Amino acid sequence: MSKTTIAVALMDAPYESENLTTAFRILDAAARRGYDLNVFAYEGASALAFTKQVPHPNPVHGKNLAEENHPTTKDQVAALVAAAEASGGKVDWINCGMCVDERGVGEFVPGTRRGSPADFHAFVEKSDNVLVIPTK
Amino acid sequence: MQKFLLIESRDPFESNDVSYYYELASNLVASGHAVTLYLVQNGVLAARRSAQGAKLSALDAVGVRVVADDFSLRERGIGAARLAPGVNEGAIDVVVDHLAEGARSLWH
Numbered sequence: 001m002s003k004t005t006i007a008v009a010l011m012d013a014p015y016e017s018e019n020l021t022t023a024f025r026i027l028d029a030a031a032r033r034g035y036d037l038n039v040f041a042y043e044g045a046s047a048l049a050f051t052k053q054v055p056h057p058n059p060v061h062g063k064n065l066a067e068e069n070h071p072t073t074k075d076q077v078a079a080l081v082a083a084a085e086a087s088g089g090k091v092d093w094i095n096c097g098m099c100v101d102e103r104g105v106g107e108f109v110p111g112t113r114r115g116s117p118a119d120f121h122a123f124v125e126k127s128d129n130v131l132v133i134p135t136k
Numbered sequence: 137m138q139k140f141l142l143i144e145s146r147d148p149f150e151s152n153d154v155s156y157y158y159e160l161a162s163n164l165v166a167s168g169h170a171v172t173l174y175l176v177q178n179g180v181l182a183a184r185r186s187a188q189g190a191k192l193s194a195l196d197a198v199g200v201r202v203v204a205d206d207f208s209l210r211e212r213g214i215g216a217a218r219l220a221p222g223v224n225e226g227a228i229d230v231v232v233d234h235l236a237e238g239a240r241s242l243w244h
Contacts, residue, residue, distance in 0.1 A: 004236045018177045019145065025207065025228045026235075033232065129235045133243050136146070 013044025189220030196222025
């Protein structure tokens with residue numbers, strides 16, 4: 001039986017849209033099934049795996065760094081890659097190169113790489129299904 | 137017959153074009169296709185018993201499977217008892233199941 005491969009295109013920038021929460025929930029559920037995932041991070045989403053993101057405290061709520069436990073999308077991407085590997089699947093995460101250059105976010109967490117929209121076309125060709133999550 | 141997954145993330149009280157998405161679901165069923173409408177994020181606000189909820193009940197009546205995302209419902213404090221007739225609570229695995237089965241999947 002061939003392995004299930006799903007491609008997902010993301011466009012929302014980190015920390016701005018609930019779309020990404022849902023996207024990571026979908027990707028996580030698929031990863032835990034051992035599916036192979038092809039993710040194309042386009043436009044603002046090209047910053048999701050940027051390594052220089054740092055968590056912060058929340059002085060308004062009186063919480064220090066540990067108490068705030070602020071999640072970063074780079075950690076979520078890394079956790080997704082790890083979850084897929086632990087379940088026998090893999091994640092091929094491509095950050096749109098032009099989008100990355102525009103935003104200066106060219107340093108990615110391990111398991112992700114630079115690419116181009118042509119890679120998304122290749123993802124569509126070789127995946128069993130595709131979900132595009134556009135910005136609003 | 138083709139299987140479709142229509143994911144609705146928008147609130148119909150805020151975005152009028154949500155009604156067109158509901159119409160798409162209804163028309164696809166009328167054309168002989170199997171359709172699941174998955175409400176997520178603010179899309180679940182329509183799942184309550186309300187003027188918009190009645191539209192979802194009508195979709196269920198014509199054969200659209202209407203599912204409201206459990207996580208989104210909990211985030212908004214909407215319990216299962218408040219859902220409109222014909223709307224069922226479901227997990228994100230519903231989406232993954234459809235993707236794995238090859239359903240044509242759209243996000244709005």
